Amino acid sequence: MKKITFLFALITQILLAQDYTEYATGSSTDINTNHEFGVCMMGGASENDDAMIWFLNKANGGDVVVLRASGSDGYNDYFYTDLGVSINSVTTFVIANEAGATDPYVLEKVANAEAIWFAGGDQFDYVSYFKDNEMEDALNSFVNTKQGVIGGTSAGMAILGGAYFSAENGTVTNAQALSNPYHNRMTLGYNDFLNIPFLDHVITDTHYDDPDRRARHATFLARYATDNNTRAFGIACNEYTAVCIDHLGRAYVYGEYPDYPEFAYFLQANCVGDSMPETCIDGQPLTWNQGGEAIKVAKIAGLYSAENYIDLTDWSNEQGAIWEDWSVTNGSFSTSSTINPQCDLLSVIENQLAVISVSPNPFHDVITITSELIEFDVKLYDSLGKQIAQYTNESQIETSNFASGLYFLSVTSEGLRETFKLVKD
Template sequence: MRYPLAILAFLLAYSASGCSKNNGGTTSTEYALNPDPAAKRPGSIGIVGDSSDVVTPVNGGLVLMGGGADVDAAFKWMISRSGGGDVVIIRASGADAYNSYVNTLGKVNSVETLMINSRALADDERVAGIIRNAEMLFIAGGDQSNYMKYWKNTKTMEAINYLLNVKKAPVGGTSAGCAILGELYYSGEKGSVVSAEALEDPYNPNMTLYAGDFLKAPYMRSVLTDQHYVARSRQGRHLAFLARMLKDQGIGAKGVAADERTAVCVDETGKAVVYGTGSAFFLATDNNKIPEVCVGGAPLHWNHGQKAVRVYKIMATPQGNGSFDLNSFDEPGASGGTWHWWWSEQGKLRIN
């Protein structure tokens, strides 16, 4: 068939514009002329190293970091357990600064940061696939209420739990990332609560606590973490969190807390060692020691002869110090630190 010159010119221009659709709704010409890696790796805000997937042998481990300056030794500890595979950083705000930082600490195939800041992204199978293929995962700081809001009950949550319990790759988190690694967690979704407020009224509206509905890290059953611990005087609110869990849920909750520049590294057997320059704390409650007064509008009174909660404190060192067994939260397996008793007396934290 012969076309008039005007029609022929139109057809040629239409073809050159690449308007023939493929199944994804993007033109084949666009793929050829403008390859976009983000289209295949949604959520990715940067990657260093080889983007092709590798498989390396891994050893399980958990890093609970207290925020502030990162602890180099803890990242090296995780890298050694990753077998030098693919490292993935996940967050809901911020940038990709961890990529170059982690890449300088040890030999890995790649480091990639995913910005997962919507439930649509968190439920994207391609995002979940990147996480499942990781040999090391680190959850950055930020706002743990966003992590709960965006990630809970999504494919991202399933992928993290897969790494923790099936693949058994090392997983860590700092600050907000650490806050969600306990089976019990404080979300901060209505605003932060400080120790004085929590002890004065353990049912303060900002005391938003959850149990067993998010991440399932090994050895973190019935554990509630806290961070920036000494720097922000959070010991009192942590005690109030545990009192609420015991009073409301009947859970003999445990606590693991790290100060800034401090990391608790838990190996595949549940043994914890503390790296950095601050301190870590391990809190053990007793099911038989229900708080004497834990009601709304009244100061927390949890005394039991000044022996309400037993606490083990370990001072960190850059080379790693102490030992604590998260299987028992008791004297066997505890070394390099000191035992203390904590209690609340009419809303005031006391330490012996």
């Protein structure tokens, strides 16, 4: 009988081990630190050390959890000792299936972490194992409630946008995407997985050193715009390049330019006129031209100092960007030089006949909106870009229950938009 019991326990341990493998470095005692929110996205290949230091510093000496579906413990020593940042521990989980992702021990480690990093690999593994279950809930709670720092490289970056390319049927090439935006490999998910501040309506892509990625990424945005009837956005990185987003929504670009051609790309559907694709239907080549200005792209060099950035609260305020127009005509992709479209500024200019003002700033119990607009919508966001309230035709907004801090108030009417940065004292 003892042999049977021992054998059962051994088999149970083996089955559990098949669900996930753990690699632990550092202290086994969990600690709480004064960590900070952030998002760090790497374009693949080896990591940019300066960006990874930024990522670890956000944990403020806390615990780092690495999630991956293949490989082993390659990040443990790199994070724990190689970068010179003091942290309490690094735990890597190599997840084999959904059962591994939803194991109570794994979920507890994720909840107690101050930083979470997704390794590269196959993003459909992450979608299959982490989506629509307790792990998805734990990750969204980590970002939006605990407000920890999160990031990933390659496949780990691919899943961070509000929209994402799942690669369920394998990768998709430039030619396949352009010739049919509904090709069976164009498997996209929309706003049903990770909810990360500043990345709503954003589809990411990686390994942008391959120029074909630009065309398929443009097609991702065309699909998103068509399927959701709204403007689409994208963020992409060359290999060895990183984008790090702080709590105010500024996306700083790390790289080793000009020693190497390391760039990040910030794509947005044109904010002027009709932003929708002309032809984006199953079985036909994509046309998204709009006068050659379908997509406005800020190409930003990654510097050692990461001085270059773009503000994701308006996608216009930037430093160090080279602007390009991207378009597609009958499946043919093209680019040209352009200037900053100043989308946020254009909204203000076009609304000058119906001036909008918001007061007071700083505010305390009430925000007052003054405008000649008859019909308008108001959305209020917290400092992390998360929408916390929405109103229609309201000129007095009660704010007595809001915490002190930074807020963003957006007023829209008939496609026009103006955004205000406000502080509650």
